[in-house]
Amino acid sequence: MMRPLVSVEGARRVDARTREEYGVPELVLMEQAGMRLHEVFREVAGEDGPVVYVCGSGNNGGDAMVMARWAWLEGRRDVRLVLRARRFSEAGRVQARVLERLGVPVLVWEEEREEVRRVCREAGWVVEGVLGVGARGGLAEDVAELFRVVGESGARVFSVDVPGGVGCEGGVRADVTAMVGVGKWEVLVPAWREWAGELRVVPIGFPPEVVREEAEGWWLGPGDVGGLVGRVRAASHKGERGRVGVWAGSRGLAGAALLSARAAARTPAGLVYLCCDEEVYGLLGGLGGGVVVRPGDEGVRVDAAVVGPGWGRGEGRVGQLAAILGRCGRGVIDADGLEALARLRDGEGRLDLGGRWVLTPHPGECARLAGCTVEEVLGAPGRVCGELARGLGAVVVLKAHTTWVVAPSGRVWVYDGMCAPLGTGGAGDVLAGVIGGLLAHGVGVEEAACAGVVAHGEAGRRLFARRGWFGAEDLVGEVGTILKDLGVDYG
Numbered sequence: 095m096m097r098p099l100v101s102v103e104g105a106r107r108v109d110a111r112t113r114e115e116y117g118v119p120e121l122v123l124m125e126q127a128g129m130r131l132h133e134v135f136r137e138v139a140g141e142d143g144p145v146v147y148v149c150g151s152g153n154n155g156g157d158a159m160v161m162a163r164w165a166w167l168e169g170r171r172d173v174r175l176v177l178r179a180r181r182f183s184e185a186g187r188v189q190a191r192v193l194e195r196l197g198v199p200v201l202v203w204e205e206e207r208e209e210v211r212r213v214c215r216e217a218g219w220v221v222e223g224v225l226g227v228g229a230r231g232g233l234a235e236d237v238a239e240l241f242r243v244v245g246e247s248g249a250r251v252f253s254v255d256v257p258g259g260v261g262c263e264g265g266v267r268a269d270v271t272a273m274v275g276v277g278k279w280e281v282l283v284p285a286w287r288e289w290a291g292e293l294r295v296v297p298i299g300f301p302p303e304v305v306r307e308e309a310e311g312w313w314l315g316p317g318d319v320g321g322l323v324g325r326v327r328a329a330s331h332k333g334e335r336g337r338v339g340v341w342a343g344s345r346g347l348a349g350a351a352l353l354s355a356r357a358a359a360r361t362p363a364g365l366v367y368l369c370c371d372e373e374v375y376g377l378l379g380g381l382g383g384g385v386v387v388r389p390g391d392e393g394v395r396v397d398a399a400v401v402g403p404g405w406g407r408g409e410g411r412v413g414q415l416a417a418i419l420g421r422c423g424r425g426v427i428d429a430d431g432l433e434a435l436a437r438l439r440d441g442e443g444r445l446d447l448g449g450r451w452v453l454t455p456h457p458g459e460c461a462r463l464a465g466c467t468v469e470e471v472l473g474a475p476g477r478v479c480g481e482l483a484r485g486l487g488a489v490v491v492l493k494a495h496t497t498w499v500v501a502p503s504g505r506v507w508v509y510d511g512m513c514a515p516l517g518t519g520g521a522g523d524v525l526a527g528v529i530g531g532l533l534a535h536g537v538g539v540e541e542a543a544c545a546g547v548v549a550h551g552e553a554g555r556r557l558f559a560r561r562g563w564f565g566a567e568d569l570v571g572e573v574g575t576i577l578k579d580l581g582v583d584y585g
């Protein structure tokens with residue numbers, strides 16, 4: 095089942111509604127959060143220490159104090175508590191009192207800065223519970239300084255719920271972030287993703303209906319692909335399983351066309367046509383294998399198109415794209431196809447793709463289409479892609495180290511890619527081919543985009559795990575295997 099994502103603000107509502115509407119006491123939630131967080135911390139940190147629990151004055155600090163208590167109760171004596179100040183939330187005060195009775199050593203940042211610096215330098219791990227979803231505005235000076243001390247300590251950092259001060263100048267950089275109860279999409283924003291390190295979510299018993307009501311997006315994972323694509327009939331033949339048309343390649347960029355077409359051929363789609371320019375036909379004509387290569391596109395009738403990989407930006411592309419949009423019901427527009435689309439839209443003033451097309455821009459292409467900077471795209475993908483998706487009537491797939499799929503309806507899905515080996519020339523062409531193949535096969539537009547993104551990302555991860563660094567042609571070879579392994583079966 096797809097995991098919900100809430101905003102930081104939504105998380106505050108989930109927390110409040112769980113207490114107010116369901117009567118779950120704050121201390122119970124905090125205990126559950128702290129225990130679960132402690133279990134995850136034990137798993138990632140093992141016996142490494144010393145451990146410094148740095149606690150702010152809110153409930154995020156309270157969670158970290160519960161963690162410290164459990165470590166102490168389990169017999170660890172290399173734990174230290176650092177309080178930002180002697181101020182607490184109501185539930186946090188309870189935790190502080192218990193820790194004091196237990197005899198856990200405590201330092202107070204406001205009063206003993208040098209000593210705090212020293213214990214942080216000596217620490218193997220810092221558990222950061224200074225700021226969670228209750229943070230507002232820019233960082234207070236003392237917290238910014240505390241985060242500098244943590245950052246410069248050399249200790250590994252485990253952040254509670256969200257990396258403290260995420261999105262603010264001077265926020266913490268965590269090695270592991272364990273989100274409480276539900277994922278927060280802010281952590282998956284490309285501009286901030288590296289602050290969080292390895293991501294975990296710890297269940298703490300928020301009522302699922304409350305989380306669903308507050309969800310603002312969905313977190314895609316490998317378990318989602320089978321359900322999104324569905325099962326292929328055993329008796330189906332190639333003519334029934336979908337025809338893909340790939341309009342791609344140009345002089346010097348013919349390889350991109352092959353990558354897309356071959357990737358499409360490794361999906362359940364039955365037939366792939368590669369429609370290329372006359373001038374590269376001589377080169378591509380004999381390389382198709384199972385892909386039918388045509389000089390031009392006369393008489394080619396397809397269920398879905400893939401337009402743009404390595405297409406070049408020649409004058410004629412805008413008209414060609416308009417013709418493809420007219421004759422194909424659905425498809426993917428990628429790379430140079432997106433430049434042609436931008437020109438077509440700018441020429442016509444407005445364009446409505448009727449929710450039937452998927453656009454797959456990387457951040458630079460997205461910025462060009464949206465008329466903003468790459469920084470804006472990376473910092474506010476939901477807003478930028480949402481406006482683009484609504485404006486063009488298309489599903490937008492923003493491809494970065496986290497990939498955002500945004501529908502014209504405003505629905506958002508995020509895939510946490512974080513796989514450097516995928517950043518290799520031609521990887522995007524492969525993705526376009528996979529999504530095109532799924533569309534031709536009859537998978538829904540949003541579903542094809544989501545499933546393609548996950549299959550592509552997981553293919554990259556597995557390929558690296560098995561064989562190390564790879565090129566896009568290796569990725570193509572992995573497409574059929576990953577789809578099968580993720581549940582796209584027949585019968």
Ligand SMILES: NC(=O)C1=CN([C@@H]2O[C@H](COP(=O)(O)OP(=O)(O)OC[C@H]3O[C@@H](n4cnc5c(N)ncnc54)[C@H](O)[C@@H]3O)[C@@H](O)[C@H]2O)[C@@H](O)CC1
Pocket residue numbers: 109120121123124127150151152153154155157183185224225226227228229230231232233234237254255256274275
């Ligand atoms: N009911 C509960 O006990 C639960 C608490 N939870 C935890 O509680 C956290 C939220 O707790 P709170 O709402 O108390 O908020 P936080 O603990 O995230 O932050 C509030 C504290 O930070 C200070 N602060 C806010 N903005 C700041 C800024 N810009 N610079 C410096 N200081 C700033 C405030 O003065 C206050 O002391 C979650 O992130 C989570 O860790 C969750 O475990 C869910 C359940």
Ligand SMILES: Nc1ncnc2c1ncn2[C@@H]1O[C@H](COP(=O)(O)OP(=O)(O)O)[C@@H](O)[C@H]1O
Pocket residue numbers: 429456492493494495496497511512513514515516517518519520521522523524525550
């Ligand atoms: N660090 C990364 N982690 C995960 N995925 C990445 C990373 N870098 C790049 N990618 C993915 O690789 C693909 C690159 O596509 P693109 O930029 O269009 O390249 P090309 O034009 O060479 O095909 C996208 O799907 C993107 O999400």
